[in-house]
Amino acid sequence: MTTFSEAMPSLTRRAASLLVFAALAAGLVIASLSPSSANPAEEAKDYVQKLADETISILSKDGQTPSEREAAFRELFTENLDIPRVAGFALGQYARLPSPEEKKEYLQLIEEFIVKVYANRLSAYTDQTFHVNGSVEKGSKGKEVIVESKIEFASGREPVPVDWWLLRQDGGGFKVFDVKVLGVWMAQEQRDTFISVIRNNGGKFEALLKHLRAQIGQAEKEIQEKLTGEAQPQPGDAQTEEGIPASE
Amino acid sequence: MIKLVNNKVNKALALVLGASLFAAGCATAPDPADEAAVSSYEEANDPLEPMNRYFFELNRFADIILLRPAAEIYDGVLPRQAKQGVRHFLDNLRAPVILANDMLQGEWNRAGTTATRFGINTTVGVLGLDDPATDYGYARHGEDFGQTLAVYGVNEGPYLFLPVLGPAPPRDLTGVVVDQFFDPLTYIFWDDGYTVPVTRFVLNGVDLRARNLEVLDEIERTSVDYYATIRSLYRQSRAEEIANGQTNVEDLPDISNINFE
Numbered sequence: 001m002t003t004f005s006e007a008m009p010s011l012t013r014r015a016a017s018l019l020v021f022a023a024l025a026a027g028l029v030i031a032s033l034s035p036s037s038a039n040p041a042e043e044a045k046d047y048v049q050k051l052a053d054e055t056i057s058i059l060s061k062d063g064q065t066p067s068e069r070e071a072a073f074r075e076l077f078t079e080n081l082d083i084p085r086v087a088g089f090a091l092g093q094y095a096r097l098p099s100p101e102e103k104k105e106y107l108q109l110i111e112e113f114i115v116k117v118y119a120n121r122l123s124a125y126t127d128q129t130f131h132v133n134g135s136v137e138k139g140s141k142g143k144e145v146i147v148e149s150k151i152e153f154a155s156g157r158e159p160v161p162v163d164w165w166l167l168r169q170d171g172g173g174f175k176v177f178d179v180k181v182l183g184v185w186m187a188q189e190q191r192d193t194f195i196s197v198i199r200n201n202g203g204k205f206e207a208l209l210k211h212l213r214a215q216i217g218q219a220e221k222e223i224q225e226k227l228t229g230e231a232q233p234q235p236g237d238a239q240t241e242e243g244i245p246a247s248e
Numbered sequence: 249m250i251k252l253v254n255n256k257v258n259k260a261l262a263l264v265l266g267a268s269l270f271a272a273g274c275a276t277a278p279d280p281a282d283e284a285a286v287s288s289y290e291e292a293n294d295p296l297e298p299m300n301r302y303f304f305e306l307n308r309f310a311d312i313i314l315l316r317p318a319a320e321i322y323d324g325v326l327p328r329q330a331k332q333g334v335r336h337f338l339d340n341l342r343a344p345v346i347l348a349n350d351m352l353q354g355e356w357n358r359a360g361t362t363a364t365r366f367g368i369n370t371t372v373g374v375l376g377l378d379d380p381a382t383d384y385g386y387a388r389h390g391e392d393f394g395q396t397l398a399v400y401g402v403n404e405g406p407y408l409f410l411p412v413l414g415p416a417p418p419r420d421l422t423g424v425v426v427d428q429f430f431d432p433l434t435y436i437f438w439d440d441g442y443t444v445p446v447t448r449f450v451l452n453g454v455d456l457r458a459r460n461l462e463v464l465d466e467i468e469r470t471s472v473d474y475y476a477t478i479r480s481l482y483r484q485s486r487a488e489e490i491a492n493g494q495t496n497v498e499d500l501p502d503i504s505n506i507n508f509e
Contacts, residue, residue, distance in 0.1 A: 088508025089501075092291060093284040095508060103508075117470040138497045143504065146497055163495055177503060180495070183488025188501075189480045195288045196476035199278070203285055211472040218469065 040145070040168075045132045047174045048147045048164050051080060052130040059122060066223045073119040074111075082167055082175040083111050089177075090190040094198050098205045106205075109212040116219040118186075127154040143168050144177075293406050294479065300409040304475050307411060311457075319457035331455070333377045338452055339388060340369050340376025341433065348430040349391040353399045358492075361386050390489060393430070394423025398490045407479055415482040 058072045077083075087110045088095050098106055128151045138144040147164040163180035178187040194208055201207030277295075278285035294300060323331070343366040350359035365381040365388065372380050382388060397419050398404070405418035416424065428434050437444040457464075471477035487499075 084508050085503065085506050088506040089503055091508075093287040095506075097284065120470065121466060136495070136497050138500065139502075139504065141504065146495060146500075148495065161493065165500070183485045183493075184481055185484060188484060189477060192292070192480035193471055193473045193476040196292060196473050196479075199285060199288050199292070200473075203282060208472070215470065215472055222469075 040142075041135045041137075044135050044145045044147050044166055044174065047166065048149060049130070049132050051076075051164075051176070052132075052149070055122065056128070056130065059125065070115060070119055070223070073122075074115045077115055077118070078111065080174075080176050081114070082177050083107070083114065085167075085177055086110070086114070086187050086190070089187055090194045091198075092191055092195045094195060094203075094205070097198070097203070102205050102209065105209060106212075109209060109216065112216050113212055116216055120219065125151060125160075128152060129154075138165075292476075292479075295406050296408065300407060301475055303409050303411050304478070307409075307414060310412075315453065315457050316461075318454050319461060322454050323458040323461060331458070334451065334455055335459075336369070336373065336379045337376045338448065338455065339379070340366065340373070341448065342390075343369075344432050345427050345430045346389070346391040349393055349396045349427075352393075352396045353391070355391075355492075358389060358391070361389070362391075389492070392420075392423050393426040394420035394486075395490050397423060398486075404483070404486070407483075409479075415478065420486070 054076055058069060058076065061069075061072075064072075084107065087107055090110070091097070131150045131152065133148045133150060135145050135147045138146055145166050145168070147166060149162045149164065151160040151162060153159070160182055161180075164176060165178040165180070165185075166174045167177050169175060178185050180186070197208050197211050198205060278289045280286060326334075343362055347359055347362045347366070350356075350362050365386045368381040368384060368386065369376045369379055372378075379388070402419050404420070407415070408417050408421065410416045410421075413421075413424070433444060433448070467477060467481070468474050
């Protein structure tokens with residue numbers, strides 16, 4: 001290195017340093033002009049990594065009550081998930097069926113449903129590490145991108161592939177439209193079942209609302225049961241002494 | 249050539265379908281004036297839904313009184329290593345069928361992996377009871393003739409749910425039958441009654457159920473229509489298997505115009 005710079009005529013060296021300076025300055029200008037489009041693929045991957053980190057930190061936080069955890073998930077989901085789009089997609093051709101009041105209730109119920117169902121399903125993932133692998137652009141408008149990732153387990157369980165369908169927001173940043181876990185897109189699953197419920201109930205939207213209310217009520221009940229089970233250890237202990245499992 | 253095969257297969261599928269349609273006797277076609285109902289009926293692609301739901305409930309009943317308890321005992325009694333041994337042994341027995349379908353699909357690298365796995369696991373892995381091949385970098389993949397047909401361009405066809413067998417749309421049902429012919433065990437135990445194939449089928453079912461005890465409970469608890477959920481899960485995971493785990497962006501639905509606020 002030293003021999004190289006020593007052999008270099010001083011004029012060329014100055015020219016070189018000028019060039020480097022010019023390149024740096026140009027780079028700075030470009031960077032300040034378009035801060036968000038520096039590397040769209042990396043941005044999407046970073047966003048997913050951040051989202052996964054937040055999810056894992058909620059899951060692994062000790063001393064949380066179920067309702068605290070649910071509140072944390074609710075915040076995460078409502079901030080990062082395009083719920084109206086999922087809600088519309090899940091209705092398919094029935095999207096124009098609900099009345100304005102039904103629509104309002106449906107949007108509330110689907111948020112509740114997603115928070116309860118996915119908070120529950122996510123709880124199954126513990127002792128994991130998360131790897132973002134790559135991303136693919138979808139469509140020609142540059143609005144959608146699929147990020148591929150993998151959850152790996154310390155226990156030696158087979159890794160779980162997870163794809164993230166992201167939507168670029170007009171003001172920068174992303175929202176999640178759908179997540180594919182082990183080959184299953186969640187919003188597609190909801191669409192297939194929601195449409196089936198409406199169609200099998202004579203095209204009545206109220207039937208879907210009724211089913212959603214029932215599911216949410218059921219999930220609520222389970223959480224309450226868990227809560228009372230944890231809050232009163234004495235009767236539970238007494239039961240196990242008699243040979244009856246505390247969870248029954 | 250492929251077109252000819254395709255034609256024949258489609259005819260066979262039509263036959264199977266025709267027979268089951270006749271058996272069901274009833275289909276629930278929607279009112280043609282109701283556009284949303286017609287399109288969602290077509291999207292579900294399940295013309296025999298009443299019959300399928302009936303068989304689905306039948307299987308659920310059998311699950312509650314028979315399969316689930318057996319799986320729970322199996323899961324609770326056997327130590328983890330033993331269960332893994334059973335799984336590996338069953339997986340290894342399946343290798344010839346996977347190899348045949350790898351080759352029929354022209355997936356030569358994957359065929360090589362399957363053959364190598366079979367060699368390693370049958371010898372070093374003590375008749376397939378262990379799976380050292382995965383540690384050597386030859387991870388397992390599944391393959392069946394239903395997937396081969398899909399690669400040849402055969403559509404899944406309308407949904408079909410059968411007693412015992414579960415989800416078996418015509419293409420995959422054909423696959424299950426054809427795969428029997430690729431299986432050396434079919435010929436080895438040809439004269440031996442059904443003991444070996446039936447034992448294998450039952451053990452496979454119990455092991456599969458045992459590994460999904462909690463998952464299936466969770467799915468049932470969190471779905472508004474369990475039957476439709478299983479239909480969706482079956483179709484989606486089959487599509488994933490056929491694509492060998494690759495996500496094809498072009499196959500995803502267009503969601504750019506959804507406006508639901």
